[in-house]
Amino acid sequence: MQFSAGLTGEAATLAKTHSEMLARLPATVHAFILVELQKWPALFAPEQRYQRALLQHLSRLPRREFDEAAAGIERIEADAGVARLGERNPSRFQDEAQALLRNRGLNVAWRGEVDGFFQKIDPALEAQLYPADAPRRLVVQLYGSGIAVQREKLWSRFKGAGVRVPLDLDGTSGSEQFLQALFGARDSGRGGPALMAGAIEAAPLDAWLIESHEALHRLCERSETTGGAVTGLSYDRLRPYRDELTRALNRKVQSGVESPQAFAAYARSLQIIPPAGTLMYSADVLIAFVRDVLLTGNGTLLVNNTFVEWAAVQALRRAQPRILVTRFGVRDRLKPFSSMVLFSQPRASDHNPVVPDPAGSFIDVEQLSYYVWLNAEKNPAYRRKTLYLFLAEGVDEMLAIRSDAPQAAARPARARLSDVHATMAQWLGVPVPDGSGRPIVEIVQ
Amino acid sequence: MADWWLPRRLFAQRTSESKSTRKPERRVIVVTFGGGVRYEDTLAREGWVNVPRLTSELVPQGLVYPNARHEGLTGHFNSTGALVTGSRQNVDAYGSEAPVTPTIFELFRKEHALRPEEAWVIATNKSFGLMGGSKLRSLGDPYSANVVLPKQLLISTIKAAVSTETGPGVEDRHALAERMMLALDEGYEGFGWRVFESGRALGAELKASLAKSLLAYFNDPAAPTSGDELTFFMTKEIMNRFAPSLLVVNFWDIDIAHYGAFSLYLEAVRRTDRLVHELWQHAQSLPQYRDRTTLIVVPEMGRDSDVAGNGFANHRSGDESCRRVWLVALGAGVPRGAGTERPIRTLDVAPTVAQILGFKMADCEGRPLAELT
Numbered sequence: 092m093q094f095s096a097g098l099t100g101e102a103a104t105l106a107k108t109h110s111e112m113l114a115r116l117p118a119t120v121h122a123f124i125l126v127e128l129q130k131w132p133a134l135f136a137p138e139q140r141y142q143r144a145l146l147q148h149l150s151r152l153p154r155r156e157f158d159e160a161a162a163g164i165e166r167i168e169a170d171a172g173v174a175r176l177g178e179r180n181p182s183r184f185q186d187e188a189q190a191l192l193r194n195r196g197l198n199v200a201w202r203g204e205v206d207g208f209f210q211k212i213d214p215a216l217e218a219q220l221y222p223a224d225a226p227r228r229l230v231v232q233l234y235g236s237g238i239a240v241q242r243e244k245l246w247s248r249f250k251g252a253g254v255r256v257p258l259d260l261d262g263t264s265g266s267e268q269f270l271q272a273l274f275g276a277r278d279s280g281r282g283g284p285a286l287m288a289g290a291i292e293a294a295p296l297d298a299w300l301i302e303s304h305e306a307l308h309r310l311c312e313r314s315e316t317t318g319g320a321v322t323g324l325s326y327d328r329l330r331p332y333r334d335e336l337t338r339a340l341n342r343k344v345q346s347g348v349e350s351p352q353a354f355a356a357y358a359r360s361l362q363i364i365p366p367a368g369t370l371m372y373s374a375d376v377l378i379a380f381v382r383d384v385l386l387t388g389n390g391t392l393l394v395n396n397t398f399v400e401w402a403a404v405q406a407l408r409r410a411q412p413r414i415l416v417t418r419f420g421v422r423d424r425l426k427p428f429s430s431m432v433l434f435s436q437p438r439a440s441d442h443n444p445v446v447p448d449p450a451g452s453f454i455d456v457e458q459l460s461y462y463v464w465l466n467a468e469k470n471p472a473y474r475r476k477t478l479y480l481f482l483a484e485g486v487d488e489m490l491a492i493r494s495d496a497p498q499a500a501a502r503p504a505r506a507r508l509s510d511v512h513a514t515m516a517q518w519l520g521v522p523v524p525d526g527s528g529r530p531i532v533e534i535v536q
Numbered sequence: 537m538a539d540w541w542l543p544r545r546l547f548a549q550r551t552s553e554s555k556s557t558r559k560p561e562r563r564v565i566v567v568t569f570g571g572g573v574r575y576e577d578t579l580a581r582e583g584w585v586n587v588p589r590l591t592s593e594l595v596p597q598g599l600v601y602p603n604a605r606h607e608g609l610t611g612h613f614n615s616t617g618a619l620v621t622g623s624r625q626n627v628d629a630y631g632s633e634a635p636v637t638p639t640i641f642e643l644f645r646k647e648h649a650l651r652p653e654e655a656w657v658i659a660t661n662k663s664f665g666l667m668g669g670s671k672l673r674s675l676g677d678p679y680s681a682n683v684v685l686p687k688q689l690l691i692s693t694i695k696a697a698v699s700t701e702t703g704p705g706v707e708d709r710h711a712l713a714e715r716m717m718l719a720l721d722e723g724y725e726g727f728g729w730r731v732f733e734s735g736r737a738l739g740a741e742l743k744a745s746l747a748k749s750l751l752a753y754f755n756d757p758a759a760p761t762s763g764d765e766l767t768f769f770m771t772k773e774i775m776n777r778f779a780p781s782l783l784v785v786n787f788w789d790i791d792i793a794h795y796g797a798f799s800l801y802l803e804a805v806r807r808t809d810r811l812v813h814e815l816w817q818h819a820q821s822l823p824q825y826r827d828r829t830t831l832i833v834v835p836e837m838g839r840d841s842d843v844a845g846n847g848f849a850n851h852r853s854g855d856e857s858c859r860r861v862w863l864v865a866l867g868a869g870v871p872r873g874a875g876t877e878r879p880i881r882t883l884d885v886a887p888t889v890a891q892i893l894g895f896k897m898a899d900c901e902g903r904p905l906a907e908l909t
Contacts, residue, residue: 196626199609199854248842350630389849390795397796397849422797451799458798462847 092118094125095179101139102131105146112150115157117164118173119188119201120208122181129182133379135296135410137220137472144216160211163204171195186352217471227518228413228476229290230467231273232460234483235304235420236266239449246481246490248461253479253492254499256531259507260487266306269484272508274310275516275527284310286512287414288320289521295322295372299412301402303327303395303420311371322412323371324381324402326395332365333392336385339363358386380405395422396452400459404466411472414519417463419456424448468494478518478534480511491534503533558648562868563829564889565783567815568616569808570661571791572837572851572858577805579862586805589813590833590864598831598866599874599907606837606859606882610851612661612791615837615882620657620667620784622886622900631663634671637900640886641681642669644782647895653778655681658771660763660788662688667784681784686770687763764789764804768811772818779824781893786836787811793839796849816866830868830892830908834882835861865908880905 092114098106106113106128113121127134127142134142149157168174171191178184192198234240263269274284291297298321300307308325326333339361348354365378381402385391388401396419403417424446460481467473474494481490489511491499506514509528516523517530569578577583579602584591606615608624617625617635627633641655648654657667662685669680764787771785787808793801812833819825840846841857851858861882866872869892883902890897891909 193626202854388796390797394795394797400796425800425803448799451797451803454799454802455797458848459796461842465842465847 092121092174092184093179094122094181094184096125096129096181098125098128098131100131102128105143109146109150112146112157115161116149117161117168118176119168119185120161120164120205122184122188125181126185133376135376135380137411138409140220141216144219145212148212148215148219160208164201164208167192167197167201167204171197171201221471223475225472225476226413227478227520228473229415229478229480229515229519230407230463230473231414231416231480231482231515232463233270233416233418233481234453234456234460234486235302235306235418236269236484237421237447237449238419238452238456238483240453240483240486242486242488244453244457245483245486245488246457246460248457249464249481249490249492252497253490254502254533256489256491256503256511256534257505258482258487258489258511259505260485261507263508266484267309269508270306270310273482273512275509275512286516286519286521287311289516290519291321291413293320295320296374296377296410297412298322298414298416299324299403299406299410300371300416300418301399301406302416302418303399303422304418307416307418308371321371321414322377322410324384324398325369326398328369329365329381329385332363332369332381333385335363336361336382337392355386359383380409395420396455396459400462403463407463407467407470407473411470415467417460419452419459421447421449421452422455424451464492478515480515482511491531493534499533501533503531506531557650559650559654560648560781560893561828562892562894563779563781563783563819563825564832564892565785565815565819565829566619566832566834566885566889567785567812568619568787569790569805569833569835570612570616570659570786570788571793571804572610572612572615572839573790573805573835573861574839574841574848574857575860575862576857577802577839577848578835586802587809588806589809593813594816594831594833594866595864595875596873598864598870598872599876601863601865601876601878601880601905603877603879604834604861604863604882605879606835606861608883610837610854610858612788612836613663613667616661616664616667616784616786619834619836619882619885621670622883622890622897622902624883624901631666634666634669637670638672638675638897639667639669639681640889640895640897641782641784642672642675642679643890643897644893644895645679645681646675648893650781652680652682654780655782656774656778656780657681657683657784657786658767658774659683659685659786660687660767661685661786661791664786667786681782684770684774686766689770690766762789762804762807764807764811768815771815775818775822775825779822782889785815793849798848801848819867828868830865830870832863832865832885832888832908834863834885837861837882863905865905870908874907876907 096106106125113124116124124146131139173188173191176184176187176191178187189198192201263272275286287298300311300321300323302308303326305325305327308323308328311321311323340358343354343357361382363382365373365381370377384398384402384405388397390397391401399417399419403415406412406415464479467477477494479492479494507528510531511528513523513528514530514534517535523530575583578587579591608614608618609626611629613629613631614625614627617627620639620641621635621637623637625635627636644650645655657664659667665683665685668683669676767785767787771783774780775783789804789807790801792804816831819829819831837851838858838860839848839851840853841855845853845855845857863880881902883900884905885902887897887900887902887904888908891904
């Protein structure tokens, strides 16, 4: 199948270098790879590395092995008559091929064959992309104050994984104090806590803070505005952006949409720039990421904690940061019928005030933080290399899970937040500042 | 509800019912936990807390199949389409196409020569406009079910109600109407969902009559506060006025799971549990239904598992959690306090309904559930 992908730069070079192999691929896989290459400027570095490795691996694969891997997909494509499609634009070809497979009742079988194709390839790619001696990673998940934590149910989904660490919270009464004690002092030169700045050097996309409100952002803000040292997404701070996006979508809905697919294509084409101060780091790839998170996660435009979870899962999958911190908060309660009033802004005349739902929020974040952990552990970048910490502001207990040793041997003694800070620093290989806490031995050894 | 709710034309039809029709003695109500629920969140022991009325009050009165399975595509229209046809469906997920094989409504009405008021689909999911019948040449619109999408009906009546610009507080009414319309027009899975009109349009009089109920609705402190409660309200009215032999009721608030809030999903599951129980109680209060009605309660499908799938928010992985469901039946012809581990399929619902109501359904994939027929 000959496609016209309109590639430029490195993507074009890659396609040209591997053109012979690409032409031998089943058409649907060929189109899929070209669509990924078309997104090249909007791909994160790990995604680009994966595409390079994939193409190189497939090109080096012995002919017989290659043909065997592709045979199942080619058989289904032949049954469906995919070769008769005349579309040369890979994206539109994908849509037409999917419609054809669906009409022939072959889409489930096709999906199974595609999964099988990549299951054969991925182990070799993972060994290359994620060596055992890669740097350690850290994922911290926080429940903000205000969430109605039920102690007896806290982190119950983890079913005994990791170790519960009793905490001494003396002197950390509010969120700000809690977070400062946990993450340590701000590095005035580089922005953000020294812990993060030291671990990621000069790559902001290596440390992500994703939160429903703004507490983590305030922790990391610098007096000067020369750009952040970390990547931050705040549902609250993104409000102007979310409003503009919903207005644009609403206008399109009101003017009439041909089909859900056409509407999705329109949504993906929107180029809205977040106002200054919305993002701590505002590279083009990140702006595209934010738009995609808000458009592809069903509730991300409407529910703050859903935004946090979906953005975190996508960041883990795509950007693979070395440090990820999520902070969930309280979401608003339902209004009559659904309260999820698409495109609507509350007005004085609504007589229907926004009411927080701290109890429901706890049920939500228990599930969502579990999903973030599950997704990280599905990812070879994080498996066996990551320390997961779970804390709830105001709760004198922490859950710690090491992905290389999920069952801890002994319950540690009571620790201060400065000890947790030192533990994170030691895990990441960052110097622990003098006078701060001591690493929790049961976790780091 | 006052008699004015019922269109006079339909009253007239009802009183002059032709003797050539063969309305069966039995009634069937099929209720779906639309949107899809996971076994672990409902009928598994840890899920009983979310369906207390089902497990403690309805199951003891009837028969439970804990090992039911949904086969085929795991979208809403195709899942419910399979339920009402007994065959897997593979049509547009957004509801722009009708089921491609005969529905229970068409076969029932044609074989018994019954009027449209004998078969109804009442759905919260606004993409179900074409669920009432196939477009097959020998069946199709003349034999389809009446389809009511209560939320969509309410939207049109809200528009009409506020267009008068009269009366006190009109400014607030505009604001309220706008907000309600937007809320009612939601699609939990994304933007741009359209409503596809049923080939069998509801009469203008019926629609007009709802406008009157809207005035009461605005002023009633007990007004429905969710789409499913509105569906429940409409179902009761249709039962009261027409006593149809065959009703398929789609509750769908559960699909708010797509918004990613687990508590809202569980809240909707509990609401559905309550509404199913109230619906059964309502049926028992009506002479036209008491002792002659079989209630079948079944999830539209499951939802993704946490580990193998994408989690409760979705139903697209096709994993086992997405397919494992259950079925509870009670009422006429159903043994009390029974259960069977025998595996069944949701495809079996349609031919079971056919046997209960006495019409032929020869060419579907499902098989009648012998315990219910």
